[in-house]
Amino acid sequence: MVGMETQLASTPDTASTSPAKRTGGRSALVLAAVRTAVEELIKERGPERVTVPMIAERAGVNPTSIYRRWGDLPTLINEIATYRLDPERPLPQSGDLRGDLTAWAREIIEHYSTAVNAALLRAGAATAGESESDCLRNRRAEATMFVARTPNPPVTADQVIDHLVAPIIYRVIFLPWSIDGTTADRLVAELFDRA
Amino acid sequence: MVGMETQLASTPDTASTSPAKRTGGRSALVLAAVRTAVEELIKERGPERVTVPMIAERAGVNPTSIYRRWGDLPTLINEIATYRLDPERPLPQSGDLRGDLTAWAREIIEHYSTAVNAALLRAGAATAGESESDCLRNRRAEATMFVARTPNPPVTADQVIDHLVAPIIYRVIFLPWSIDGTTADRLVAELFDRA
DNA sequence: CGCCAAAAGCAACAAACGTTGCGTTACGGC
DNA sequence: GCCGTAACGCAACGTTTGTTGCTTTTGGCG
Structure with missing residues (x-):
């Protein structure tokens, strides 16, 4: 009984080929x-x-x-927030962990210095608990990578997260005015040298 | 011209006494x-x-x-979030900065370990940019106080914020599952000893 | 106790939101 | 180019949200 074309727009007969999405x-x-x-x-x-x-x-x-x-609106916002972050950009790779992390931190701060990105970060924070779309996960992966490719790393990936990423994100969200050109270097210095 | 009682609920004649708020x-x-x-x-x-x-x-x-x-709903949520935190509770005061900070950090983690408080924190993050009701400002004040009352503080208030408060808040918001009983001690240790 | 007004309740309203059915456009594949 | 259908536009609708004028309750104070 293929008759009665109910046209429910589901389960096309050529199911195996492709749903024929339209992207252009x-x-x-x-x-x-x-x-x-x-x-x-x-x-x-x-x-x-x-x-x-x-x-x-x-x-x-x-x-x-x-x-x-x-x-849904949260869904939409989340989608945008996650998309905007990481278009597979190249990461600093000078061979020097400290130098790389400094450049990386500067990049992150630079990114969130625009009102749009900061606002999107805050929006992402609101929905962080429920949906898995954590827009910071890539940062974690990057941190792990930086540390992993260094022979005798003086810091762990967790420490990079806790003492470099976390302070930056925290300040972006709650104390945006407190960030300036010296922040990245200061944090890296405190991470490595101890004050 | 005190006459013409327009009763606009503003500028009562006895302006100096009190608007007679109703709290009970x-x-x-x-x-x-x-x-x-x-x-x-x-x-x-x-x-x-x-x-x-x-x-x-x-x-x-x-x-x-x-x-x-x-x-406004954001206003309401913010008010609740800020209120819930600090009903003027007593702070640890053992005389030992490190001990006090550890106890303090444990307290904060404990507080945000409940689903309600974590959710309120996330909600607060979303509105952090615009309204001044930063529910974390009390934390900043407390940190400043801890450091200020210590003779030769080995750390600054900013460092306490960056390396103790920020990591905790960051993890609560974005990596809630990564917090356990050792987190507070680990962070304090890293703040003081350096790993 | 009794007054005054702050704050809560009630009801009716306009506006904004989100859904659904259906017609129209135009992408992708042949 | 031609066809099928995914995706958009349109219009109508029911629901929810937020506002406003008014009445009722009741906390604070003489």
């Missing part, structure tokens, strides 16, 4: 527009004061499209 | 009910999925009362 052209445009809209709005109003219709209007897109694609 | 009885009950409702809901559903009407119903209170008192 218009979809991509919508995606980009929504992303920038979210970033702008989150920067302007803070993550708590943004709504889906707002984003839709700013992006020149119908709210329905957003609801259908993401379903 | 019913108000206090509502406050308590709302607080526990927020805590329960935030624990159950995560900070992003809580709404004012929800809280009102759970608390057995009219939504209007909440809107009038706090005006």
Whole structure:
């Protein structure tokens, strides 16, 4: 009984090939527009004061499209936050652990010095408990890598997390004004030399 | 011209005495009910999925009362988060800086080990940028105090923040499972001894 | 005890939100 | 180019949210 085309848009007959997702052209445009809209709005109003219709209007897109694609505002924000971080950028690799970590820390601080990224980090913090989308996990992996490739590492990966990443993230979230050009170097110095 | 009692609830004639705030009885009950409702809901559903009407119903209170008192959901959550922390509890005071800091760190970890407090912290993080209600500021004050009352402090208040408070808060928010009974001692040790 | 006004309740309302069904566009594959 | 259908747009709808004017309760104080 293949008749009665109920067209429920599920389980296509050629199930094995591919669902034939659509990634180019218009979809991509919508995606980009929504992303920038979210970033702008989150920067302007803070993550708590943004709504889906707002984003839709700013992006020149119908709210329905957003609801259908993401379903949820936290989901959407999380997706954007995680995406924005790590486009597989090259990491510092001078052979000197301390130098690498300093450069790396500067990079992170630089990244979060923009209002958008800081706001996205805060938004991510709010949903960190429930969804697995921890946007900081990559940092942990990077720290582990830095330490692992050093012969006799004077610090552990955990120490890098605790005394370099954690202070930076903490200050970005709660004390943004307290970060300046010397922060990265100071933290690295305290990590290695002890004050 | 004291006449024409327009009664706009502003600038009472006896401006100097007091606006005659009302703190006892019913108000206090509502406050308590709302607080526990927020805590329960935030624990159950995560900070992003809580709404004012929800809280009102759970608390057995009219939504209007909440809107009038706090005006805003972020405001309300923030208020609760900051309140919950420090009811002027006594701080460790053994005379030994290291011992005091250890006890203090253990206290903080203990506090955030409950789901409610962790969730409230995350909620606070989301709104940290905009409103001044930084629920961590008390911690900063306490750290400063600890250091200030020690004759020749081997660490600065900033170092306590960066290497003791920050790692704890960071882990509570992003890596809650990574905290155990040894964390406080380890961090203090790393702060003082260097690994 | 009795007054005054702060704070809570109530009810009705406008606005915003999110869902659903259906028509239209246009990507991807042939 | 042509077709099938994924993804978007549109419009209508029910629900939820937040506001406002008013009444009722009741805490604080003489």
